[in-house]
Amino acid sequence: KAGVTQTPRYLIKTRGQQVTLSCSPISGHRSVSWYQQTPGQGLQFLFEYFSETQRNKGNFPGRFSGRQFSNSRSEMNVSTLELGDSALYLCASSLAGTDYNEQFFGPGTRLTVL
């Protein structure tokens, strides 16, 4: 069974631009969560999507948004990029987001904002 895939793996943008990252979960997994990882803040939860609905949201500004499609694939978008948005963005998929449900991570997208 293929793992979680994320595209692109690396991205360089400039301040003010916007970016869209993609995540394909493990086949059969319906929950996709997004995290931001930085050396200073560690792994920070962005949001979780389940059945095309945002079910949970972390403490990030509205510039960070996401969506999920009917095939469970998910995208996250960051608008008006800031230098501080440079980070490794990870998505994790799980079966249903409820009990007895481990999260499996993709390799991440390394975003650099210049």
Added chain:
Amino acid sequence: GQQLNQSPQSMFIQEGEDVSMNCTSSSIFNTWLWYKQDPGEGPVLLIALYKAGELTSNGRLTAQFGITRKDSFLNISASIPSDVGIYFCAGRDNYGQNFVFGPGTRLSVLP
């Protein structure tokens, strides 16, 4: 909000030695996960724990769900060079849908 602490923050050990690290929470959790992350890659799930007192092994790795439900432990026996990386714990309580992650323990194995 919920916070997880991991200790030690980093450790240097000799190849062949056993390793112990732990994770503590300010609140009660009903699920603990342990991950290992290599540079430039996503975290890889090592062990999942769902019951207080549960002890689960995965090869040379053993993890335990603390009785108080506020902590968890990970042990690695007979360490090898490929054990190098950052180990993260993650926990979730009965009310939250998302996992909270610890800051990680960076493990270095000296030959």
